[in-house]
Amino acid sequence: MAGVADEPLLSVRDLAIEFDTLDGPVRAVDGVSFDLRCGETVGLVGESGCGKTVTGLSLLRLVPEPPGRYAGGSIRFGGRELLALPEAELRALRGRDVAMVFQEPMTALNPVFTIGSQLTEVLRRHRGLGRREARVQALALLERVHIPEAARRLDEYPHQLSGGQRQRVMIAMALSCGPRLLVADEPTTALDVTTQAEVLAEIRRLQGELGMAMILVTHDLGVVAETCARAIVMYCGVIVETNATAALFAQPRHPYTLGLLQSVPRVRETRLAELPVIPGRVPDLRSLPPGCRFADRCPRVSERCRAEEPALTPIAGGGQVACHHPQP
């Protein structure tokens, strides 16, 4: 590992993912680049449809093909190019080196097998454990994610567990082989607010304990603030701003980031007449404007914005922004 110490754990370069639709191909992800170091936590933030989930799925090469297609770029993980990896090697990697937690705990587990069976399946495949050993490990995993009466839960089916418990099972499964990277796609969105906080705390604690890197895909800026050291803001398939979370929240440079932050409902001292919203709508990915994708909704728009697409450029004090007129 000494030789690759400098190389980031994950390095995504100019990633482009297209989907075939009846109106022709649509780019859901269009030239996304970012790095992730071992043990680092990054939040991938944006509205629904901005390409964040597709980006997350692509890190395990899980974008359904067809209709999806990797149209360009590269994803390097641990020194290997994922986009060139044969299916068998991808299978060995999935769940072992890169694990994923999905949004819907209700449907993400196989309804006709017990929790124990699903956990031991992964343990036996990736860690080569025997039946009995795998069961002991599965029990330990359930206890680790604080599922009450873990021994009994092993023999229960997903429908017998609550949503929060199912998500804990999902997390236990994801952590079962000690992955170096965890991709969590809206892991708390489908849960009750109180359960959300618990599950999030669990993820944060385990991430710290295991020292794995994590990409948290979410639309919830609050979750990012609590969990991630760095945040990447996506809009319409491109990265518009990235910075350390604290800096991003303190001084958002892209007008879109600012809009996102202002539209988060929170308990305020004075009641606002109306929650600020970003005016306009997300443009159709099939007919994007030639210039900046945010131009139509941007309060700081200029002629240049409509003609020329801004590139991601470094800004003073760290971070990068893709804007011709960033906020001071």
Next chain:
Amino acid sequence: MDVLQFALRKLLAGVPLLVGVTLLSFTLMVYFGPDKTYELLGKNSTAAQIAEVRHELGYDRPFFVRYAEYLRELATLDFGHSDSTGAKVSTLLARSIPVSLALELPGFVLGNLLGLALALTAAFHRGRWPDKLIMGVAVVGMSVSFLIVIFAFQIWFCTSHGLNWFPVRGWSAAGPLDYLAHIAVPTLATVFVALGYNTRFYRAVIVEEMGRDHVRTARAFGTPPLRLLWRNILKNCAIPIVTRVMFTIPSIVIGGALLIETAFGIPGVGRVTYEAIISGDQPVLKAVVGLTASLFVLTLLVTDILYRAVDPRVSLQ
């Protein structure tokens, strides 16, 4: 133990259903069924003669007495003698049911297994050429009339106009080769038609299951394709598949394949039923109808228990 209790409860719940079904078939088939009085007496009979014959045939007894008699016949499997041949109905059925089973089981099993295999192939190549080819052939199989398929296959396989490999009519199960020669063409025709329906049905079920979240989860944990197919797709499709397979069973056991058996001159239940309908042979008809109905109720019961076996979400309560 739970399952046994569940089965008993289901069995009890099946009793009213059985009463309803037999009552209905009795009312339609027997009570309002063919009246043999005039057949026996001919024209110009006196009122006294008519009354006497009706009494002999039991037509003058009250509805419920006759219904009870029908139930007794069903329970003891003793339906009296056939009107047209005079043979015991139970003997007739005992002879023809095994023939129907031997004739249809291979086609039934093949039609479902091949249907499932083709459906899986189509579903895994959804939208690409294997899918389009398979579904195209399936639509042809569904669209062509069964009778046309039978005749075409008979001409092709059994006459000098075509391959002339197999006997065109008749039945013999004297030896394995004999048996195979006689079921070959009927089985091919059955499979050709059944495959169309089965493949379309199974493909729809599988495609739906393949799009579910748990399949994506399994892929995200490196599940190999065959394991995915078994644990995530087939296991979760089990309910619609079991339903379809189970509900075909009563009709092949008792109903027989009317068209196949008639066209190929095979002495199965289908042919016995067909002849009974043509000649108004009531003892045979009420046996066939009553047994089919009872078998359906039994199938319903077994299917319910199987649901529990394949899907833990089905409650035993």
